[in-house]
Amino acid sequence: MPTLEEKLASALNAREKRQIRRRLSDPKSDEDLVDFHTNDYLSLSTSPDLRARFLNKLHSAPSVLGSGGSRLLVNGEAHHALEARLAKFFNAPTALLFNSGFDANVGFFSCIPQPGDAVVYDEYIHASVHDGFRSSRVKNGIFAFEHNSLNALGELLLLLLKEHPSLCSGEQSLFLAVESLYSMDGTLAPLTQMVEMIETLFPKGNGYVVVDEAHATGVYGPQGKGLVALLGLERRVLARLHTFGKALAGSGAVVLTNTLMRDYMLNYARSLIYTTSLGYANVISVDCSFDLLEDGTAKKVCQFFCCTNSMLTSRQLATRLLDLSTHFLDTLRTQLAIYSIPTHILSLPPHITTPPPDSPTLSPSLSHLPTPIIPILTSQPRPLSAYLRVKGMNARPITWPTVPKGKDRVRVCLHAGNTSEEVEGLALAMVQWAREQVRGNEKSESTTVQSKL
Template identity: 35%
Template sequence: MSNVLHTMQQKLADRAAQGNLRQLNTTAGLTDFCSNDYLGLARSETLRAYIKAAEQKYSHLPLGATGSRLLSGNHPLFEELEQTIAQYHLGEAALLFNSGYMANVGLLSALPQRGDTVFYDEASHASMKDGLRLSFAKSYGFRHNNVQDLRQKLKFATGQVYVVVESVYSMEGDMAPLQELVKLCQDIGAALIVDEAHAVGLYGEKGEGLTVALGLEQQVFAQVITYGKAMGAHGAAVVGPQVLRDFLINYSRAFIYTTGLPTHALVTLKCAYALLPQLHAEREKAKALAKRLYARLNHIAGVRCTPDGSVILSVMLEEGGTAKLKALALFLQEEGFDVRPVLPPTVPEGRERLRVIVHAYNTMEEIEGLAKAIAKGI
């Protein structure tokens, strides 16, 4: 036991010495430039009222699923919601998972078979990489958003080929070149899998995500739709062919051996989907505010902000490294702005940044205030 404790303590001490020790913090009362609640649904009184009314309709269902869906945990609300999800994202079928992490792990650990090959964008979420580690297929990373590098890596391909990307990247905030990727996958017979976690709600006429916004739903093999961001809820779904749903029910251990989502989570998702088409003004406001902040920050000496056109902004300092970045984040919190640093190993060494999220409920005054605070704090 003492050896185990010593090992853990040493690992934590090593991370602390590097300035990268993670800790849980609360920052109540600060202006939110941190959360993924892009459209404000997590704090929406309208959504709360929808949920309260809908819960009466489903009051006959148990509070918890009571077991995995293959045993006691399935009921008609699951099936009804999955049909809604599939139709909304223009897919044939959908299967719910308990989180975006579990959806990616459950899909990518089960689908690629021994002898197959998966190519993934190096900036892809940790859940996608973890799923691939559990797969028997070979996997290779390609440089972020670099289709030419992907083409060169195809020399390693055997069996069925899969290409795995995010539509909007959670750290970089930029978009995958989905049209180019679709064409490449069609040329070589590869299946394209797109994680829409940070695009759902923001892109598409009804917030369906970037795949649907670009009219690529027939060319993308599977979409992973995550609900803890713009949807203000919990859980995730894999959207794709009916045979994929059937396959995951039979082979995805993350689905088979997990208790189903509780009824309240399902009702919340049902109501969020009912409200999402009405939020066009919120989508446009968040993007307009982000564009203003992007322009303001790139006029501050010593600051570089990327990308243009995203509500997820990476704010990098030209000098000072991790220590200066952490000090700036602390200063901004003292000034009333909830902004957090993102440090290695979450991002590569030398790519430390403030990850600034702009929301529909932010104001132009808050945008200007944050820009002035950053200029003052560097």
């Protein structure tokens, strides 16, 4: 019988052999590389303005260290004030802070759906949602549908309604869990059509949409309020999750929902009850990020930003970010076509292979929205990422089990602080690498032919 140590080491070795062992990278080795991998979409983590606002507020704040305990024990004034601000900003009935987006998803999905309810989720939903409903009291009612497919969702919902009369009668509820911007694919959910479908199929009001806006926060919508706000769906979804750790350069998260859901989570969400709440410094930093979103300016985003000394609003940063995305894609598409790069070596996924004319799954307004997340499909994500690293760029390989088998990629995350030259350089380097692969393959094929002659 193997010991615990042997079992653990053998699992890690198996991962090593399959080249899927996770490791922390050496912090020093990432220095000086152009950032094409973090979720710091608006480059606020390097904003001198945000830093100055934060340090100023820290100076005058009554409490800055720790928070002293669980939200239920020490109900901090700063936490209260931030929740009130966020509920107003996002046009939501109430707001509840969590220590992270992960905790928020786990908290919501582990406690809100009741026994006998059904949870339907996009197959690409974040791991935290899985962890939430796995620990919920919904046992046989959890179903995935094909990513962003309205047809697949519709068929699944009709089947569930047929098989479960209690869903038709309104005695049981159905929860639809989606993200607005998917982190691995950079795809946008057809939220309006999904909400309409739920409203049509569940006229008794027992169908609920829950939207994770982790990657859309700060990027889309008026003042960066997200896709739900952009589409005017605030009152038609049950809950929205906004995280602070990505475009807002902070950490923690907020769930926007109604009073009943908030009260229920305060009583039953274990990831909220049994943990020390966000420290005051953390709450202050988030408050400062929302100052920027609301009306502030982000001065001198980064020293390498093309227009140093200029004052850019957070909206202008988001626009710049999405313009960079269009520029990167235009450059890459042109280069891939010029050199006829085979798709197994390097390609863009179908939703961005060409600028989309009319996508059946997305409303026209959304199908043309650029996104800061661009997956570059390749069967060799690690060698491509290593090649880019040598050229001074940090774009990470993503492989199974994080993405489905056969969908390995290098994921590019763009930032408002990237320059046009940098994104062009990235596209050119990727295609250069692909051309070297093509040449290498041709050489080895001709050697094989010659050796057979």
